[in-house]
Amino acid sequence: MRTSATLSVLVLVWLAIGVAAAVQRGDFSASEASCSSVGSVVVTIFVGPLNYVGVNPTIECPDLPEPSE
Numbered sequence: 001m002r003t004s005a006t007l008s009v010l011v012l013v014w015l016a017i018g019v020a021a022a023v024q025r026g027d028f029s030a031s032e033a034s035c036s037s038v039g040s041v042v043v044t045i046f047v048g049p050l051n052y053v054g055v056n057p058t059i060e061c062p063d064l065p066e067p068s069e
Helices: 002-025 035-046
Strands: none
Touching: 002 035
């Protein structure tokens, strides 16, 4: 029981650091949400603490076809 509580706290701290890293990188300031920007935010949040040791997570999405009219 104590191990799961400790693990839960560690996960929450990890994600909070990830959100702080995304804010510092300016990931939330994009005026337009795209696949790349949303993907980069999500990746930054999940690997946030690694961002402080030099990891620069980014995602590039392929060009998706436009829907027909």
